[in-house]
Amino acid sequence: MRARGLEAALTVFSPARRGFCPSREDLVSYFDAVLTAEGMAATRAHLAVCPFCTADLEDLTALATPPLLEAVVQIVRGGLKLLSHSFEAHAALTPATARGAASAAVELTTAAEDGELHLRLHRNPAASPDLRVQLAAVTSQGRVRVSLYRSDALLESHLSDGDEVLFAAVEPGDYRLTLAPVDGDEVARVALRIEDETAGS
């Protein structure tokens, strides 16, 4: 047996060639849990030892997950300040916000699944900050349900025809904002942390 033949064997039997992995169709069926019990068990066992298939499944999971946008907003004297955000890959920030300066409002604009999502967090000087969510062209599916959660508890949910939703007097804390067409799955989630000036500095 020549070395070249053995090198060919190492190629043919290479796990990286995926010749001993479930097909992508089978991976999708596993993801959807529609394989037989034996198929589910065999695929689970394979995934436990195969980083290639695990990576594929993570790719599928990422595609199946609505985009998560995150922003940390600090309450400062006279306004709000955007401390950090994950919008780089998603959004064009307004110039004032991009400089990170304190302002009366923080605006975030990003592509949503049904168009464009425009968020404006607006401070109400007379009370705790209001959270004003503007929905620009998110509504190709019709009315959109905008829900605000804190610690996984639903605080408020509003139906919008695509203009603006107001959550009044939002105190500092960790929030999750979700947008979904009526009777549909989420099209966007925004993780939002509103901090006191002292807590964030």
Next chain:
Amino acid sequence: MDVEALLLAMRDGDEAAGSTLVERYRPFVVARLRGAKHARNWFWLDDLDDVAQAVLVRFVEAVRAERFRFRDESQLRGFLVRTTFYTVMKRRDQITEALGEDDEPRLHLLAPEQAAAFDLGQFADAAFDTLGRRQCLDELYRAVDSLQEARSEVLRLTLLGFAPREIAPVMGRSTNAVSVLKTHALEDLRAALEKTEFMTNCGRYFLGG
């Protein structure tokens, strides 16, 4: 016109209905691609619009061939997500196959820590195979594992798709030293396999003719 009516019209050849549907779901596909590209570091995928177009073409074909039948909005989006997955994976496979050992990026390569943790024996036990090659896989991997440690390691990394220049930093040796080590390792592997029926039973899978 609602989605179901548009789908029926598109299936029946209404071009305007098809265009309306494609433009309605293009932002959804692009947004999912953009999110996954960010989350999974798909640096090699630069033209999201092109992928989205390929996904939507496949969607239209599936509707016209009646491989997709509308049940509800969620099911339609699920179909698009899965079609996007197949399209992206195919695109990555094409890029990987077009690249040689000296080209970057080497998309199929594991991170060094993943390669270090990869267990050939466990992989053989959990391998999928419909061609009767499982016994061959097991014999080859056992022979590789039986070699002296450095020789086993260089062949293990070769099996995982690493070229000598990529093995060199992992093993802390020069590329030339890795190539020499690999040559010796292949000689040892040949000797180990000649004690088995590997060539007789498995040669047809990797030897031409």
